[in-house]
Amino acid sequence: MDFSVIVEYFPRLLEGAWVSLQLVILSIVLGGALALPVALARISPVLWIRAVPFAYIFFFRGTPLLVQIFLVYYGASQFDAVRDSFLWPILREPFWCAIIAFTLNTSAYTAEIFRGAIQAIPQGEVEACKVVGMSKAQMYRRVLLPRAFGIVLPAYGNEIILMLKGSALASTITILDLTGMARTIIARTYTPMEIFLAAGVIYLAISIVIIAIFRQIEKRQNRYLGTVSIKVPNKG
Amino acid sequence: MKLKTIIIGSALFVGAALTGVSAQAAEKIRFATEGAWAPFNYIDSAGKPQGFDVDIAHALCKQMKADCEVVTQDWDGLIPGLKVRKFDAIIASMSITPDREKVVDFTNKYYSGGLRFLGRTGEKFDLKNLDGKTIGAQRATLAAQYLEDHYTGKAKLKFYDNQDNVYLDLVSGRLDIVLSDELPTYNWLKTSGNGKKFDFKGAAFMKNDKIGIAVRKGDKLKDKLNEALKEILANGTYQKINAKYFPFSIY
Numbered sequence: 001m002d003f004s005v006i007v008e009y010f011p012r013l014l015e016g017a018w019v020s021l022q023l024v025i026l027s028i029v030l031g032g033a034l035a036l037p038v039a040l041a042r043i044s045p046v047l048w049i050r051a052v053p054f055a056y057i058f059f060f061r062g063t064p065l066l067v068q069i070f071l072v073y074y075g076a077s078q079f080d081a082v083r084d085s086f087l088w089p090i091l092r093e094p095f096w097c098a099i100i101a102f103t104l105n106t107s108a109y110t111a112e113i114f115r116g117a118i119q120a121i122p123q124g125e126v127e128a129c130k131v132v133g134m135s136k137a138q139m140y141r142r143v144l145l146p147r148a149f150g151i152v153l154p155a156y157g158n159e160i161i162l163m164l165k166g167s168a169l170a171s172t173i174t175i176l177d178l179t180g181m182a183r184t185i186i187a188r189t190y191t192p193m194e195i196f197l198a199a200g201v202i203y204l205a206i207s208i209v210i211i212a213i214f215r216q217i218e219k220r221q222n223r224y225l226g227t228v229s230i231k232v233p234n235k236g
Numbered sequence: 237m238k239l240k241t242i243i244i245g246s247a248l249f250v251g252a253a254l255t256g257v258s259a260q261a262a263e264k265i266r267f268a269t270e271g272a273w274a275p276f277n278y279i280d281s282a283g284k285p286q287g288f289d290v291d292i293a294h295a296l297c298k299q300m301k302a303d304c305e306v307v308t309q310d311w312d313g314l315i316p317g318l319k320v321r322k323f324d325a326i327i328a329s330m331s332i333t334p335d336r337e338k339v340v341d342f343t344n345k346y347y348s349g350g351l352r353f354l355g356r357t358g359e360k361f362d363l364k365n366l367d368g369k370t371i372g373a374q375r376a377t378l379a380a381q382y383l384e385d386h387y388t389g390k391a392k393l394k395f396y397d398n399q400d401n402v403y404l405d406l407v408s409g410r411l412d413i414v415l416s417d418e419l420p421t422y423n424w425l426k427t428s429g430n431g432k433k434f435d436f437k438g439a440a441f442m443k444n445d446k447i448g449i450a451v452r453k454g455d456k457l458k459d460k461l462n463e464a465l466k467e468i469l470a471n472g473t474y475q476k477i478n479a480k481y482f483p484f485s486i487y
Contacts, residue, residue, distance in 0.1 A: 074401065077408035092410050094394075174372075174394040174405075183312060184395060187376030188384075190339045192316045 002191060006198045009185045013195075016181030017202050023095075023167045023177060027102035028160055034107040039114035040140075053111065060108035065166050068105055073097040073173040098170040106163050113155045117148035150221045157214035161207050178202060264303045265457070266323035267293045271308035272398040275423045275481045276329040279308065289327045291477045292346055292468075299464040299473075311398060312376045315340060318450060324457060326450040329417070331378045342448035343461045346474075347486040349447055350440040351379050352418040354406070354425075356433065361413055363438045366391040372402045372411040378445060379415040406434065413437065417445075419486060 042053040060068065076082045076091055090096045121144055129139040171180030182199040186192050269277040269289050277287040285306050297304035306327075309317050314326050318340060331349060332342045355361055361369075367390045373379040375395040383393050394411065396402045403424060405411045414421075418440045425431040451458045468474045469487070478485060 074404050074408075077404070077410065083409060092408075172397055174396060184375060187312060187380065187395075188335070190315055190335070 002194060005185075005189050005191045005194050009189070009195065010198065012181055012185060013178065013198055013202060016176055016178040016199075017206070019175065019181075020164070020167050020170075020177040020179075021206065023098055023102060023170055023175075024160070024164050027099055027106055027167075028163060030099070030103040031106035031110055031163075034103065035110035035114055038107060038111035039118065042111060042115050043118060057108045057111055060105050061112070065101070065105050066169050066172065069098060069101040069169055069173060072101045094170075094173045094175050097173060098167075098175055102163065102167065102170075105166070106159065109159050109162075110156065113152055113159060114148060116155075117151040118144055120151055121147050150218075153214060153218045153221060157210065157218075160210055160214075164203065164206060164210065264305055265297065265300075265325065267304060267306045267325050267327050268309045268314055268317060268323040269293070269306060269326070269328040270311045270314065270398070272311070272400055273329055273420055274427075276420060277308075277327075288347075288477060288481050289329055291480070292474070293325075293327045295468050295473050295477060296461060296464040299467050300460055311374065315450070318452060321452075324451065324455070325461065329420075329447055330450055332446045332448045333378065333381075335381075336450070339453070340450040341453050341455065341458050342450055343458055344465060345446035345448050345487075346465060347419075347447050347478075348443065349378075349445040350418045350443040351382060351415055351445070352421065352440040353413055353415055353437040354421050354434055355413040355437045357435045359412075361437050366413065368392070369412040370394060370410065372396060372405055372414045373416060374399050374402055377417075378442070379417065382442070383415055403428070403430075419482065423481075 038053045038056065041049050042057065044050050072091075073094060076097075082088065082091060125143060125147070126139070129143050134142065167177060168179035170177045171183060174180070176184065178199050182195045186195050189195065269285050269287075271277055271279045271285050273287070273289075275287050277285055277289040280286045285308050290306050293304065293306055307323055309322070311328070314328055314330070315336065317323060318326055326340075327346075329347075329349070330336070330342075332345065336342070353361065353363060366387060370392040371383055371387060372394045373383050373396070375397060380393075380395050383391075387393060394405070396405070399416065399420065402411070402414055402416065406414050407430060418436075421436070425434060425436075449461055451461070474487070475485075478487070
């Protein structure tokens with residue numbers, strides 16, 4: 001083990017980490033915004049409104065993220081029609097291809113998390129809303145969505161961490177994210193152990209920050225639950 | 237008590253299985269190649285590695301009367317894999333460079349390469365000054381290092397996991413120009429159907445690029461391979477394999 005290479009190349013690894021963060025933050029924001037309407041359509045009682053998000057979620061959860069990235073990056077560029085279209089300035093950039101693939105992927109998972117949360121709200125609360133005469137929109141805005149937001153948090157924090165690790169796949173389409181940067185450095189130094197170890201520590205540090213942020217939001221959002229730990233009653 | 241027996245039993249079993257594997261590996265010489273560098277190494281439709289490198293490996297084994305196996309491994313995992321004994325030799329069109337010689341030993345050259353730019357037919361490039369252009373190459377290759385050393389900060393450099401993806405992005409127009417080894421590119425221009433749309437830019441350079449077989453530092457296998465290499469060059473086997481892929485000598 002030669003730790004001097006880590007010191008020497010650490011600034012470049014941080015550069016890569018910044019690209020990884022941009023990828024994750026942007027696709028989480030866009031994916032979250034897309035997930036809400038998808039989730040609401042997914043629980044619609046009307047069959048044809050329900051069918052489209054079902055197919056969408058089925059496809060993006062059922063295929064590997066790597067395949068999705070390759071389809072967007074290498075697949076789309078095979079067609080002259082795509083290369084001549086107004087979309088090409090965006091699609092020719094690997095960064096935006098990664099954002100598109102990550103956003104579609106994470107919104108499919110997030111939509112399922114949202115759906116589960118909305119459906120986990122006790123039926124009695126829905127009935128209570130109806131009894132006091134709320135319209136459907138009011139019911140969602142005042143009760144269901146804020147309640148779902150609290151329920152969603154632990155699973156959603158998990159999804160963001162999965163996204164962070166999934167973002168390493170961006171390195172396969174020439175993006176110099178943390179993994180891509182590490183691999184480029186290794187190509188020159190032939191020290192995979194040291195550099196990957198350093199990259200792993202940086203990923204871990206980012207994860208810790210994400211976990212801490214979600215702990216705080218959870219505490220705030222679910223404060224009506226009181227203490228998080230469960231008290232076991234004393235026997236006898 | 238019972239659980240303990242199970243744990244010890246399975247530990248013994250795994251241990252025995254592992255020693256079994258390593259004992260077997262010692263008898264066989266395992267060559268690793270990349271499988272994405274036609275015509276030197278590529279995967280055929282049956283999923284088997286083929287090409288010049290693979291043919292040379294088999295010819296050397298026949299000469300050494302050794303039992304051999306050719307396996308494939310992604311390019312940037314080749315040297316790390318050799319170091320941890322996943323295989324015993326790398327025959328993957330690897331250039332002998334001072335950087336690599338710090339971590340592995342090389343046999344004598346088994347062919348010579350050279351780098352050459354590739355671009356769209358009809359487009360003119362001033363190869364000394366590629367400022368603002370997007371240049372592509374495969375990661376961890378001589379071409380990639382050359383670009384890093386000579387064009388960093390001036391041109392936009394993009395590095396790919398394998399050469400096929402470099403070609404894909406050249407065809408799609410994401411890359412203006414590509415730097416690669418001359419011989420595989422010669423093959424690509426001839427066989428991919430893109431020969432009319434693309435051509436070489438400028439002359440080949442770094443023609444003293446020697447391609448060798450990599451083995452672990454201090455491994456005796458190197459001398460055996462050198463001996464066998466000398467013999468197949470003398471008895472005409474090498475020339476026969478050469479003629480299968482190129483109409484000119486690449487030694």
